[in-house]
Amino acid sequence: MKILKCIFFLFVFCLASEAFGQSSSDLRRQKEALTREIESLNRSLNQTANNKNLSLKEIRALNAQIRLREKKINVINSEVKLLDNQISDNTNTVRSLQSQLNKLKKEYAAMVLFAFRNQSSYSKLMFIFAAENFNQSYKRLKYLQQFSEYRKKQASYIEGTQKELNVKIVELDRNKQEKSNLLTDQQKERRTLGIQKNSKSKVLSSLTSQEKKLKQELTQKQRESATLNRAIQNAINREIEEARKRAEAEARAAIAKAKAENREAPDAKPVASGSSILAATPESAKLSSDFLGSRGSLPWPVTNGMVIEDFGNHTIGRNVTTENNGVDIKTAPGSQVRAVFGGEVAAVQNISGSYAILIRHGEYFTVYSNLKSASVSRGQKVSLKQNIGVVITDPIDGTTEVHFEVRKGATPMNPSSWLAN
Incomplete structure (x- = not known):
């Protein structure tokens, strides 16, 4: 039952990870599209700013650029929130897998100790022939066979859980690095947004003198x-x-x-x-x-x-x-x-x-x-x-x-x- 619970937990987590991946991919595409639009507006704004007779179009381009920049920052914020959730989920998964691994190792150690104490063929035969009747002897034989198979399965589960744990630890480290990169991008976008708002204020100030x-x-x-x-x-x-x-x-x-x-x-x-x-x-x-x-x-x-x-x-x-x-x-x-x-x-x-x-x-x-x-x-x-x-x-x-x-x-x-x- 413990093993089945572990498998079920991992299955549910994989589904959640897939859903996260889709959302993260959508946000990344949105951010890339916004970046292309901002770059296009930059080229248009540079062209417009060189012509002193195009004040209205310059303001419109600045407004559109600021709006897109703010939208891009919101998309980055959404990406950071998704990564926070993913980091939290991966942290919980690492802890759960570590706990499962410790339990599996303890159970396996107990089985190894039991097998060591009854490792001789003589002990196994005595255990079988000491039965009260043929039916009980058959059940004891099946028990020894199942015990041996279970030991092999436990060893396989331990190996698989260890691999899964290592994968999740790597994924967790990658999530943390992605979050760090996103926060850096966010700070850069906020600085650029501040510069653009200052530029808009300067243009508006110059337009005040040309209001007529x-x-x-x-x-x-x-x-x-x-x-x-x-x-x-x-x-x-x-x-x-x-x-x-x-x-x-x-x-x-x-x-x-x-x-x-x-x-x-x-x-x-x-x-x-x-x-x-x-x-x-x-x-x-x-x-x-x-x-x-x-x-x-x-x-x-x-x-x-x-x-x-x-x-x-x-x-x-x-x-x-x-x-x-x-x-x-x-x-x-x-x-x-x-x-x-x-x-x-x-x-x-x-x-x-x-x-x-x-x-x-x-x-x-x-x-x-x-x-x-x-x-x-x-x-x-x-x-x-x-x-x-x-x-x-x-x-x-x-x-x-x-x-x-x-x-x-x-x-x-x-x-x-x-x-x-």
Whole structure:
């Protein structure tokens, strides 16, 4: 029973170690991906910092870099916690194995002593023939055979436990070294984060003296954003109105058909109001449900990119604020933009020299803007990951960014909660 308990304990521990390994591997991949993004932003920031006319983009790059650095530190913290748990588990395993080994050695020593005292063939024969009957003699013979086999098994268990103990001791030492390396990386990242925050403070201080120029730059950006928002709102309102008219026409047609066939007219149901009319038909209702079910797993609108500005309100300096109804994604020049879900193109518009595409998914919409070209047209059906255009590259600074939004009706939603990590 003791041996079975030992084996069971080792089996459970191996399963726990495997689960730990998977988690640790996932965290390591996350950390490597964040490191690549930070390095890419460093190159972009160096390019942007050399141009004194690009203050807003410099701040956005710094903010994104700080955010990624903080996320990387959090990942390192998670790795350290996992290693702490692994070190604790391995320490307990080493103690348990040492205790098991000591017990096995004591039991084996007792068996060796017993075998030494009864090692002669004469003693064994006397033990067998001293039985009261043949049945008892047979049982004594089987006992001696089983005792010999058990001694061999005990010796094997001791050897196996000793090997397992040595392996766990090596693994424990490796865990401690990994933790030490992680803590060193963590301190390095924290120092770098402090430097970047100081750099941001200096840039913000210099911008304070140029606040008038900064506000002019921001005003232009807000004007473009407002134009895009109006175009999106108008397109969605048009979709809602067309859906309402179709629903009313279908209701009238059903009543007229019933009268022509001398049947009782169906009860007139009130037409849904607002964006809910967009999911009034079975087809659009299923599309809405499927899109909602894909929340958190939608592909990115570009194959490679990183979020340079998040959804929501952002403060730059003391008196300058911006609002983003989506996310801005930095990508490579010439990158293709793709639909994140199947649907129908609701609008394609040229806004200030770049294209914006609105795709309807039942009651939901996705927006793709800052495109230099569009390869789809209004009313066209698109499939998942179908290329719909190409991102424009700023001719002044060479940056390539696509603006992406997710809306339920006309209400903006945070795209980061919809896209796959």
